[in-house]
Amino acid sequence: AQSVAQPEDQVNVAEGNPLTVKCTYSVSGNPYLFWYVQYPNRGLQFLLKYITGDNLVKGSYGFEAEFNKSQTSFHLKKPSALVSDSALYFCAVRDASGNNRLAFGKGNQVVVIP
Amino acid sequence: GAGVSQSPSNKVTEKGKDVELRCDPISGHTALYWYRQSLGQGLEFLIYFQGNSAPDKSGLPSDRFSAERTGGSVSTLTIQRTQQEDSAVYLCASKQTGDLFYEQYFGPGTRLTVT
Numbered sequence: 001a002q003s004v005a006q007p008e009d010q011v012n013v014a015e016g017n018p019l020t021v022k023c024t025y026s027v028s029g030n031p032y033l034f035w036y037v038q039y040p041n042r043g044l045q046f047l048l049k050y051i052t053g054d055n056l057v058k059g060s061y062g063f064e065a066e067f068n069k070s071q072t073s074f075h076l077k078k079p080s081a082l083v084s085d086s087a088l089y090f091c092a093v094r095d096a097s098g099n100n101r102l103a104f105g106k107g108n109q110v111v112v113i114p
Numbered sequence: 115g116a117g118v119s120q121s122p123s124n125k126v127t128e129k130g131k132d133v134e135l136r137c138d139p140i141s142g143h144t145a146l147y148w149y150r151q152s153l154g155q156g157l158e159f160l161i162y163f164q165g166n167s168a169p170d171k172s173g174l175p176s177d178r179f180s181a182e183r184t185g186g187s188v189s190t191l192t193i194q195r196t197q198q199e200d201s202a203v204y205l206c207a208s209k210q211t212g213d214l215f216y217e218q219y220f221g222p223g224t225r226l227t228v229t
Contacts, residue, residue: 032215043118043205043220044157051215090156101147101170102218106156 002027004105019081023091032094033074118221135191139208152202
């Protein structure tokens, strides 16, 4: 079965420092991978996706993620964190049940400290 | 353009009552999903509609849960005889087609509290 692991419950980072949110996946077939962000009392917003092509994917708000097939990882990164980046981040991978849906991780709370 | 909208934004109900949650997807989006987000948990898939195909109901946790999508647009999630464990945020998402490489657009959610 397809699954996503986001091993850290919370990531604390000082404003201006690099931010990394980790994600590893397990999937058979093509690993379509997504990152979403959820701000308080809001729905999820799409950040970026990897479908095929370059392993480094650039997305919204200065975020990027690197697909690493050998390590089955898709870590989200931002070179310089902002206080406004404090939110809940979800990694998701295609669910190969054949029903065109995603399996989401449990989410990582990111806290950017001023 | 208009995004995905959900109503109500908050719903408090007594145990044993039925509730209906509404989702208005983005116009033209053929795929629609319902998820449940409980405190400290990830997103739990509930049901998926794609065009006129039979919905994928495999994520519904019990027969108290049902959903329909009328005219390929608006969807209603119904929970009968609500239980306290049904308390959660219910999220709806839509996307252009059923193809996996399209991203989903989420609504703001309905926060359901069962007392």
